[in-house]
Amino acid sequence: MDNYSQMLAFMWATEHGSFSAAGRAHGLTPSAVSKLITRLENRLQARLFQRGTRSLTLTEEGSAYLLSAREVINAMAEADSLAEAFPNRVSGSLRIHTMTTFAKHQILPWLPEFLSTYPGLTVDIQVGAQYVDTFDQGLDVAIHSGVLSDSSRVAKKIGESAWITCASPAYLARRGTPSRPQDLLAHDCFNFGFTSAWNNWRFSTPEGVVTVPITPKAAFAQGDLLREIALGGAGIVRLAQFHIGEDIRAGRLVPLLTEFDLPDKEPLYLIYSNRKHLSPRIRVFRDFLENRLRESPWD
Template structure:
C-alpha cells in the first residue's frame, strides 16, 4: 500500500477507536489493518499507538503524526472537491444548532444575507443551550463555546468571547454603584441555574484574585433570560459581550468594576461531523461565518463598521 493509503488506514483506526471498527469501515480484515499499522510504525521507527486487548490510545508521537495526517488527507480531499464540485452550487437544507443567546443575537441576523447569496439553500436552525449529538440528530453544523474536548467532530475557529459585569443605569441609580468586588455582597446578583462555571466571577485584587459567587433572587438556565432581567433593572449580572455591547453603546447598560474584573476569553468554534466530502452548502456557510466573525467579531466593531 502506498503512503497515502497507510495514512488513511492509520487515521481511520484513530477515528474509529480500534482496528476492527476501522476494518469494517474500510471493508478490510482486521489483520490487514494491523499489518498496515505495523509496517507504518516500522518504516517510521516509532510506536504510534498503545494497544491492549481492551483499549487503544495514541502515543505522543502518534498524536503529532495523526494531526499531520488529517491535515494532509483534508488537503487532498479539498483539492479533489475543488475539481469535482467546481460546478456545484450550494443547495438543499442546511441544519444548524446554536446556543439560544448567540443564535438570536449573532447568527440569526446573518441568515438573510447568506440566503440572498445562496438562494437554493434552506436553513433549519435549532436554538438550544444543550449539547446536541450532531450525527444522531442530523445537524450539519453547531456553534459552541469553550475549550474543545477530544471529539470526532471537526472544529473551525470563529472568534473569542469576553464577558462583562453590568447593570442598568436605573438599578445603579437606585442601589448605588459597587466600588469594589466585595460591595457585590450588598447587591442583587443574577446567576445561572445550570452552569456552575459561569457563576464564579474572578476579580484582580492587590493581594491576589478574589472569586465571588453571585447570590440574588433570580436565576435562569440561559444568558438570554438573565440579559432581559438586567435590562429591566432587576440586578447585576456577568454576561457575554456579544449580548451587552450594543446595550452599553445605547446607554441601556453600564459596565462596572472594570478595573478589577479579570478578563477571560472563551473560544467560539463551528463544529461539524467530518472534514471529508463537505457539501457545498456547508462549506459555503463555514466560509460565511469566518468572513463575518474574523478577524474582529461584530460585537467589538465600532457602530456602522460591520460589512
C-alpha cells in the same frame, strides 16, 4: 475521461472486493468493470489484481497504484465540491445548533441575506445553552463557546468573547455602583439556572483570582432572560460580550468592576464533523459567518 473511468473502476473493485460487487454498487455489469480494469492494466503494463474465484487481491503494483489513485480521486471530488459552491448550485438543508443568544444576536441579523444569496438552501437552527454532539443524527454545524471536550470533530476558533458584569443606569442610580468584587454580595444579582462555569463570577484582585459567591435573587435558563431583567433595572448580571455588546455601546447597560476583569476571554468555535471535504452547504455558511464576524466585532 476514459482514464478516469478506469481509475474509478479500479477504486470500486478495491473497495467492494470483486468486479461483480463493484458493478452492482455503481450500475455496471461485471464485464464492464473487468474491461475497464483490463484497459488500465494494459495502459500501465502492470497487473493490479490477483484474480481469485471469489475475491480480488491487490498485487504489489496494485497497492502502489492505489495510493496515487486515491489522491487523484480526492482531488477530483474537491474540485467538484468547489464548483458546487456557486449560489445556484448549493442546495439542501443545513442543520445548525448554537446558543440562543448567539443565534439571536449574531446570526439572525444577516440570515435573510444569506438565504437570498443561496436560494436553494434551507436552514434549520436548533438552540441550546450547551453543546451536545448530535452529528450522527444529521447535525451539520455547531457554534458554541468555552472549553470543548476532546472528540473526533473539527473545532475551528472563530472568535472570542469576554464576560461582562453589568447593570442598567437605573439600577445603579438606585442602589449605587460596586467598587470592589466583594461589594456584589450586597447587591441584587441574577444568574443561570443550570450548572455552568458561566455562574462563576471570577475577578483579578491584588490577592489573586477570586470567585465571588453570589446568591442569585433569581435564576434563568436563557441568557436573554438575564439580559431583559438587567435592562429592566432589577439588578446585576454577568453576560457574554457577543450578547450585550450593542447594549453596552448604546448605554443601556453599564460595565462594572472592569479594573478587576480577567485578561482571558472565552473562545467561540465552529464545530463540524471530521471530514476532509466539507459539503458546499457547510462551506458557504462558514465563510459567510466568518465574514460577518470580521465586519461587526462585538467589542
